[in-house]
Amino acid sequence: MSARSLPGIGLAVLAIGLILPSCDSSGSRLSFPADFLWGAASSAHQIEGNNTNSDLWDWETRFEERSGLAANSYVLYDQDAELARTLNLDVYRFSIEWARVEPARDTWSDEAIAHYRDVLTSLIRRGIRPAVTLHHFTNPKWIYDIGPDPWESPEMVEEFEEYARRMAHEFGARVDLWMPWNEPNVYAVGAYGLGRFPPGRFGLLSPTEKLVPVVMRNVIEAHIRAYRAIHETDKIDADGDGAAALVGVAQSTMAVEPADPAQPDHVVAADRWARFWNWLFLDAVARGDFDEDLALDEDVDRPDWAGSLDFVGVNYYSRMKVLPQPGLMGPLAVLPCFSDDQVSAVAAVIGTLGCPEPTLEKTDTGWEIYPEGFRDVVLQAWRRYGLPIVVTENGIADAAGDKRASYTLRHLEALHQAMEEGADVRGYWYWSLIDNYEWGSFKPRFGLFRVEYENDFRRVLTPGGEVYAEVAESDSIP
Numbered sequence: 001m002s003a004r005s006l007p008g009i010g011l012a013v014l015a016i017g018l019i020l021p022s023c024d025s026s027g028s029r030l031s032f033p034a035d036f037l038w039g040a041a042s043s044a045h046q047i048e049g050n051n052t053n054s055d056l057w058d059w060e061t062r063f064e065e066r067s068g069l070a071a072n073s074y075v076l077y078d079q080d081a082e083l084a085r086t087l088n089l090d091v092y093r094f095s096i097e098w099a100r101v102e103p104a105r106d107t108w109s110d111e112a113i114a115h116y117r118d119v120l121t122s123l124i125r126r127g128i129r130p131a132v133t134l135h136h137f138t139n140p141k142w143i144y145d146i147g148p149d150p151w152e153s154p155e156m157v158e159e160f161e162e163y164a165r166r167m168a169h170e171f172g173a174r175v176d177l178w179m180p181w182n183e184p185n186v187y188a189v190g191a192y193g194l195g196r197f198p199p200g201r202f203g204l205l206s207p208t209e210k211l212v213p214v215v216m217r218n219v220i221e222a223h224i225r226a227y228r229a230i231h232e233t234d235k236i237d238a239d240g241d242g243a244a245a246l247v248g249v250a251q252s253t254m255a256v257e258p259a260d261p262a263q264p265d266h267v268v269a270a271d272r273w274a275r276f277w278n279w280l281f282l283d284a285v286a287r288g289d290f291d292e293d294l295a296l297d298e299d300v301d302r303p304d305w306a307g308s309l310d311f312v313g314v315n316y317y318s319r320m321k322v323l324p325q326p327g328l329m330g331p332l333a334v335l336p337c338f339s340d341d342q343v344s345a346v347a348a349v350i351g352t353l354g355c356p357e358p359t360l361e362k363t364d365t366g367w368e369i370y371p372e373g374f375r376d377v378v379l380q381a382w383r384r385y386g387l388p389i390v391v392t393e394n395g396i397a398d399a400a401g402d403k404r405a406s407y408t409l410r411h412l413e414a415l416h417q418a419m420e421e422g423a424d425v426r427g428y429w430y431w432s433l434i435d436n437y438e439w440g441s442f443k444p445r446f447g448l449f450r451v452e453y454e455n456d457f458r459r460v461l462t463p464g465g466e467v468y469a470e471v472a473e474s475d476s477i478p
Contacts (some may be wrong), residue, residue, distance in 0.1 A: 003452070009443070011306050016262075017096050017140070019426060023417075024279075024417075026175035028478065029474075029476040029477065030412075030413065030416045030476060030477050031475060031476045031478055032416070032419075032475045032476060032477075033475070034475055036425075036426065036427060036428070036475055037090045037129070037228065037390070037426055037427030037428075037430070038088065038089055038090050038141060038427065038428060038429075038468075038472035038475075039088065039089050039090060039091030039092060039093060039129075039131070039427060039429035039430070040084060040089055040091075040092060040093070040429055040431070040433035040448060041092075041093040041250075041392060041393050041429045041430065041431045041432055041433065042073070042080075042092075042093070042094050042095075042162050042431075042433050042434065042436060043072070043092070043094070043095045043133065043136035043137070043278040043433075043436070044094065044095040044096065044097035044100075044136060044138070044283070045067065045095075045097065045136065045137065045138045045439070046067070046071075046136075046432075046436035046437045046439075047071040047073040047080075047434060047436045048070055048071075048072075048073050048074040048097065049067065049069035049070040049071070049072050049073070049074055049075075050066060050069060050070075050102070051067065051070075051099060051138065053099035053100065053103045053141055053322065054097065054099035054138040054139065054140065055099075055139045055140070055141050055143070055144070055198045056137070056138045056197065056198065057141075058141075058278045058326040059197070059198045060381045060440070063439070063440030063441070064440050064441045065437075065440065065441050065442055067437040068337070069385060069434055069457075070436065070437045071434055071435065071437070071453075071457055072457040073434070074115070074235045076457060077118070077119045077122060078118075078122045079459065080127055080459075081119075081122040081123045081128065081433060081451055082126065083433060083434070083442065083448075083459055084126070084128050084433060085126040085128060086124070087433075087448065087465060087468060087469040087472060088469050088472040088473040089260070089472055090128065090129055090131075090427075090472070091128065091129045091130075091131050091177070091427060091429060092123055092128050092130060092131070092369040092433065093130075093131040093133065093134070093177075093250075093392060093429050094119070094130070094131075094132065095132070095133035095134065095135075095136040095180075095182065096116050096132055096133070096134060096141055096167060096171075097112075097136060097138065098135065098162050098163055099139065099141065100115075101113055101116070101163075101166075101167070101256075101382035102140055102142075102149070102163060102166075102292055102342045103140065103142075104140075104142055105145065112390050113170050117170070117171065117174070117257060118177065118274060120171060122173070122408060124174060124238075129176070129177065130174065130175050130177070131175075131177035131275070131392075132167070132171065132177065132178055132179070132180065133179045133180075133181075133182045133224065133250065133264075133430070134160075134163065134164055134167060134178070134179070134180045134181070135160070135180060135181050135182060135184075135187070136182040137182065137183075137186070137187050137190070137197060137432070137439070138304050138342075139198075139443045143156065143159070146159075146201075147200060148153075149192070149199050149201060149216050150199075151188070151191070151192065151218055151219065152192075152210060152214050152215055152218070152337045153218070154218060156218055156222065157218050157222045157225055158225075160225065160226060161181070161222065161225035161226055161227075161229050162224070164180055164226035164229045164230055165226075165229035165230070165232075165233050165387075167178075167228045167360075168229060168233035168234040168245070169233050169234075172230075172233060172234030172235070172236050172238075172244070172245065172352040173201075173236045173238060174236065174238050175234070175238060175245075176234075176238045176241070176243060176244065176245055176246060177246055177248075177359050178245060178246070178247045178248070179247070179248050179249055179250050179313060179392070180222070180223045180226035180227065180247065180249065181219070181222075181223055181249050181250070182249075182250045182315075182392075183250060183251065183252040183315060184216075184219045184220075184223065184232065184249065184251070184281050185251065185252050185277055185280070185281055187219070187254045188211065188215050188216050188219055188330075189204060189211070191215075192210070193207065193211050193319065194440055196439075197300055201471065203215075204329060205328070205329055205330070205343075206330055206428050207276075207290070207294065207328075207330050207332065208293055208294055208330050210447055212280070212291075212292050212294065212454055213292040213293070216280070216281070216292075216425065217222070217292060220281060220284045220285060220290065220305070222251065222419050223281075223285055223308065224285060224305055224308040226247075227247045227285070227308040227309070228308070230245050230247050231245055231247065238400050239383060239449045241344070245441075246310040246311060247309070247310050248309060248310055248311040248312060248390065248392075248430070249281070249309065249310075249312070249313055250312045250313040250315050250392035250393060251278070251281060251282055251312065251313060251314060251315060251392075253277075253278045253314055253315060253316050253317045253371070253377045253381070254274075254277060254278065254279075254316075254317075254318065254319060254320045254377070255316075255318070255319035255320070255370055255371070255373020255374070255376055255377055256270050256271075256273050256274035256277065256278065256319070256320050256321075256322060257270055257319060257320070257373075258270040258321070258322060259319050259321045259323045259324070259337065259468060261449040263417070265323070265324045266288060266323060266324060269322050269323060269324035269325075269326070269333065269334045269335075270321075270322040271296075271335075272294075272331075272332050272333070272334055273320070273322045273332065273334045273336055274297055276294060278377070278380075278381075281385065282309070282312060282335060282381070282384075282385065283298070283384075284302065284305055284421050285305060285308040285309050285470040286306065286307070286308070286385045286387065287300065287306050287385070288300045288301065288302045288303045288304065288305045288306035289301060289302075290305065293331070294331045294332060295331065296331065306471055309385070309387060310386055310387070310388075311388040311389070311390050311426070312381050312382075312385055312387050312388070312390070313375060313389075313390050313391075313392030313393075314378060314381055314389055314390070314391050314392060314393075315391075315392055315393035315431075316373070316377055316378075316391065316393070316394050316411075317363075317367050317392070317393075317394065317395070318367035318368045318369070318373070318398075319368055319370040320337055320371055320425075321336075321338050321463075322334050322335065322336050322337065323335040323337070323338040334437075337444075354371075358399060358439045363396050363397045363398060363403070363407075364396075364397035364443070364444055364445065365397040365438075365444050366400055367397075369396070369403075369407060369410075371407075371410040371411045371413065371414040372414060374394070374411050374414040374418075375413060375414040375415065375417045375418045375421075377422065378391070378415060378418040378425060379423050381417045381420075381423075382418070382423040382424060382425075387424075387454075388424050388426045389404065389423055389424060389426065390425070390427045390428075390429070391415065391425070391427065391428040391429060392429055393429065393430075393431040394408075394411055394428065394429075394430060394431060395407075395430050395431035395478070396408075396446065396464075397434060397438075397444035397445060397446050398445060398446075399443070399444075399445040401445075401462045401463055401464065401465075403452070403469075404448075404462060404463065404464025404465075405463055405464040405466075405467040405468075407464070408430065408464055408467065408468055409467065409471075409477050410427065410470075412477045413477060414470065415428060416477070430448060430468060431446055432447055432448070433447065433448055433449065434448070434449045434451050434459055435449070435450055436445035438444050447462065447465075448461070448462060448464060449461055449462065449465055450462055450469055
């Protein structure tokens, strides 16, 4: 088992001083702490294939392409674990598919549970620490028995708690790093705000009616109940670092900037959007501040919610510029500048209504390459919560493979700068280990390994993957 660990806040047995990176004696490399956790990430629906019990399976008829066999990782998981080992990784973040382990309500699949136990064993015997996500955008089909808009019902909170408790019971002896949610803001807005995911509701224009006070409230409560259930159930320290369970979240963040920094109303608009997108969920689960009316008052409305986070997972890809727009999206009154954003094509249409044309180099998905914003977001998260930071996703869609190495090194340099300025960052997990199904298309290529879908899903190391393996081995970057 890897000796690297992610100490938690408030655990005396794990208390350590903040270790800052430094250049070596030649000044030619930037060094990271020896216990820094290098990793890569994925999600079940995007790589496993044939996820027929999930609500997204039938929904995919609306997309350009269907997931089908995806990257066939449900079969090739052992091969993928070996790929992670060859990259010198300490951690592999993946998700358990709720629709597989609980295919019918209150009915658990021994076969699926045994499968994920095998996945965990495959990683652990290679010295790779598993980090498990429980919800990565997909749900079991049976939740629609609860109602046509299931996450508007408090029943979903109870069901999710039960699911989290069962997973902690089944896998706690093998898992210490847990994330009940991947990008809860993207899921809530995508499914109940922009119609991207099932059930396809469009509530973003009036977010204080149901999107925030109902859907987001239930998502937040589901995380908090899952946090408590995992800590109550997982009492086994799987890797010997003194912590049986550390529970965080993989939160989608953006570097939010005013379209015109010289205009005070633009600055205020950018602050409103950042507090809604980046911090609303985190404020609730870390500080008990649930801003359901989007008044931006930072009152501690739910002190009983506070402290339901052991680390902050930051997913970062790009920046967003914002204009003030009275009457748009309720009290937010903003116009975000989307650029082929992953949340919804609808958002891209909104972005044509007045934002300036971005000038930065872009990825294959049209997202601006902006590592400076990465530094800013990490520092903001650290200063806002004082919790350990883990970069749970950062990566580039780069089919040609000629930008990935540069992108990764530039973002690691920005991360290093944030650490030098005091941010307590414990790890960096690249998205993604292998190419995957990007919620409607196989065209975006994020993988450190390229998947040859027409050649028995052969995995081929990319130049960016080679460079990342060198970084992980040396704990340093040029």
